[in-house]
Amino acid sequence: MLRIIGSLTPSTGLEAEPPTGHYTAEPCNEVYHLFSPILPISPILPILPYPPHPHISKTMNFLESVKMASKTLVANKMRSSLTMLGIIIGNASVIATIGMGEGAQNFVGQQVESLGTNLLFIVPGSPKAQTRPVSPPQTLVLADAEAIASQVPSVKEVAPQITGMQRITYGNANQSTTVAGVTPEFLTVRSFDVAQGRFITDLDLRRNEQVVALGADVAETLFGNTDPIGQQIRIRNVSFSVIGVMQPKGATFGQNQDDVVLIPLTTMANRxxxxxxxxxxxxxxxxxxxxxxxxxNAAQFQIENLLRLRHQIIDEDDFTVRNQKDLQATMGAITGALTMLLAAIASISLFVGGIGIMNIMLVSVTERTKEIGLRKAIGASQQDILMQFVIEAVILSVAGGLVGIVVGVSGILLIGTLTPFDAGISTVAIALATGVSGATGLFFGVIPAKKAAQLDPIVALRGA
Known part of the structure; x- marks a missing residue:
């Protein structure tokens, strides 16, 4: 309901009580024509003898602007919801992507650490040979491992290994699996534990004993609920006695560490x-x-020099030393870069959402031209109009950002149930997404707000 206090005629201006100030005749003529059907028969109202105020004051404070902007947005629920959709998708995508990236980095770290701690891996062939499709030559021998163990002071334990795919049979059950010839040091170097029975000993190596320790999955496949200790299995028609079953260890980089059969290294090589x-x-x-x-790093340097000396290498190495620490750092850098790339792509949705807010606000300015003109005619300053439209844009973007946070966090929790790694909920990403969404509304809301604030009240009231 509009309350007019002062004098309003087609030819005179309006003098209002402080603090609304003094207004010229032309806008008031327009107001008079708009409201003349509902004014009393006598158009003369008492004139309050207040002089013009030296400064045009604000007709609404900030809280009133927020209240008015909120009412306007609530009155257009469908439009407001669709406008917020771009911000919701952008925020949810950024939060979920960064959360997935952090989860992937943690997963990679856990995978590398599951191999053991402070490890170096030495494989045959030069670094260039590792990238070729053909298998590198077998240039490492057991004596190399023994030399490393005895001559490199910073080394704790050394575990040489021979591996190959073989068919394992027990009665009518059989399967193809990885058979690894190992030494007793394998247990501690690779962080395995024995669940049942015992592991391979130095005596087993010296005697070329035909004994085997089964991975958890192999034991389950071959024996089910039957106690495997003491049972006989066959590997390439050679009979082996089961002496132990390993604790479940899980997969590392897609390789199931429980699908393995461990036998003495000497038995593997000779039989x-x-x-x-x-x-x-x-x-x-x-x-x-x-x-x-x-x-x-010191151990890696010493091992490389020792093997070059033993292999009498002058030019290119015939082996490659891989550092677990470097591997973890490389994998972490790759996943981090992918996370940032995906987050940057996802943030495009925020930009698109900002453009959507600007478009809707421009449409809103056009639709509300007469409202803007009327408000300016009865005392609203350009700053008041500017504030209202900017606040509307910021409310849209912040509300969309908050909904996007809920959607993004829900997506992270869902991803955690569907993938082998737990996606992290990053408070930094949430705070960043909230700030960016608010800034997006502010940035893209300024242009429509300026257009509204600069409307000529006479032209606006005429609906031009």
């Missing part, structure tokens, strides 16, 4: 693969446990 050579027993790779993380 299964025939890895003997004039230079000694050929091995597939060597896992080296270093005393501490600070010694990793």
């Amino acid at each position: 299964i693969t025939g890895n003997s050579s004039p230079y000694g027993t050929r091995i597939n790779f060597i896992s080296v446990s270093v005393q501490n993380e600070e010694s990793m």
Whole structure:
């Protein structure tokens, strides 16, 4: 309901009580024509003898602007909801993407650490040979592992290994799995634990014993609920006695560490693969446990020099040393870069949402031209109009941002149930997304707000 206090005629101006100030005749003529049907028969109202105020004061404070903007948005629920959709999708995408990235980084770290701690991996072939489709030559022998263990002071334990795919049979049950010839050090270097029975000993190696420790999945497949200890299985028609079952360890980089059969390295070389050579027993790779993380680089340098000396290498190395710490850092950098790339792509939705807010606000300015003109005619300043439209844009974007946070966090929780890694809920991402959404509304709301504030009240009242 409009309350007019002062004098209003077609030819005179309006003098209002403070603090609304003094107004010229022309806008008031327009107001008179708009409201003349509902005015009394006598158009003369008492004139309050207040002089013009020296400054045009605000007709609404900030809280009133917020209240008015909120009412306007609530009155157009469908339009407001569709306008917020771009901000909702953008915020949810950014939060979910960053959360997935953090979860992936943590997952990679856990995968690398599950191999063991402070490890170096030595494989045959030069670094260039590792990238070729053909298998690198077998240039490592058991004596290399023994030399590393005895001559590199920063090394804690060394675990040489021979691996290959073999068919395992027990009665009518059989499966193809990885058979690994290992030494007793494998248990601690690779962080395995025995669930039942015992592990391979030095005596088993010296005697070429035909004994086997089964991974958890292999034991389950072959024996089910039957106690496997003491049972006989066959590997390439060679009979082996089961002496132990390993604790479940899970998968690492897609390789199931529970789908493995462990036998003495000497037995593997002499009875299964025939890895003997004039230079000694050929091995597939060597896992080296270093005393501490600070010694990793020094140990790698010493091992490389020792193997170059043993292999009489002048030019290109015939082996490659991989550092677990470097591997983890590289994988973390890759996942981090992918996360930032995906977050940048997702943030495009915020930009699109901001453009949507600007478009709707421009339409709103056009639709509310007469309202703007009327408000300016009865005392609203350009700053008042500017504030209202900016506040409307900010409310749209912040509300959309808050809904986007809820959607993004819900998506992260859902992803955690569907993937092998737990996606993290980043408070930094939430705070950043909220701030960016508010800034988006402010930035894209200024242009429509300026257009509204600069409308000529006479033209606006005529509906031009």
